[in-house]
Amino acid sequence: MATTDAVETRQESDRLIAFSDGVVAIAITLLILPLADITLPSDNSSEVENPLGYVWQENQSLITSFLISWFVILAFWLAHHRMFADIERVNGNIIKYNVLWLFGIIILPFPMNLLDQVGPNSPSKTAASQTTTFYIGTMLFISLMLALISREVRRNPDLLSATAREKVQTRTVRSRIITWYLFFLLPVAWFAPAYATWALLGLLAVQPIADKIDSIIFNDEPGPAPPVKPS
Secondary structure, eight states, rough: OOHHHHHHHOOHHHHHHHHHHHHHHHHHHTTTHHTTOOOSSOOOHHHSSHHHHHHHHHHHHHHHHHHHHHHHHHHHHHHHHHHHHSOOOOHHHHHHHHHHHHHHHTTTHOOOOOOOOOTTTSSSHHHHHHHHHHHHHHHHHHHHHHHHHHHHHHHHHGBBBBBTTHHHHHHSSSHHHHHHHHHHHHHHHHOOOHHHHHHGHHHHHHHHHHHHHHHHHHHHOOOEEEEEEEO
């Protein structure tokens, strides 16, 4: 059935990629809007003399959430970019998962804004747990959609370029490890929201670790270059 779907709905993926890039650009732009609303007090000279210190002191949570969300969206976009660089055609399932991926990307600024207003260290543990879980759950949804796209191309290698078909089965950990990492963070977000927020920085180390595991499992480290024959 998956093969039939691929044959019946084959099309160039350029328009899908362009549309996705545009949505990601909008989502990243929306992240800065809460920071753009920050104003300095006009009746306190000491704070005006040190504007950056004042802004950081009063908006630490907002700035931290902005930075984390910016890097998270960038990481998801880079993963999406690498994946679609190998895809020549798309089928109905890939379009569906990609649309849902975009939905998660564009929604992400909303839980970020809620998390800033409540804060992971809020005196109300329920409020902190709900907003942090919503925030990380949205990231998990985004990552899951990418994992489903990866699974679809493994099931339908004819959608890939000829070069990519040779390596499609040798990159299994990379497409799943971020999803599993966020999945395990979900209960942490509920019971220890502050720790879960900082644990998101671990996403920076997940990708190289996944690549290393794939290299070990499949022994696909590049070998030595062949000797150059004398002319």
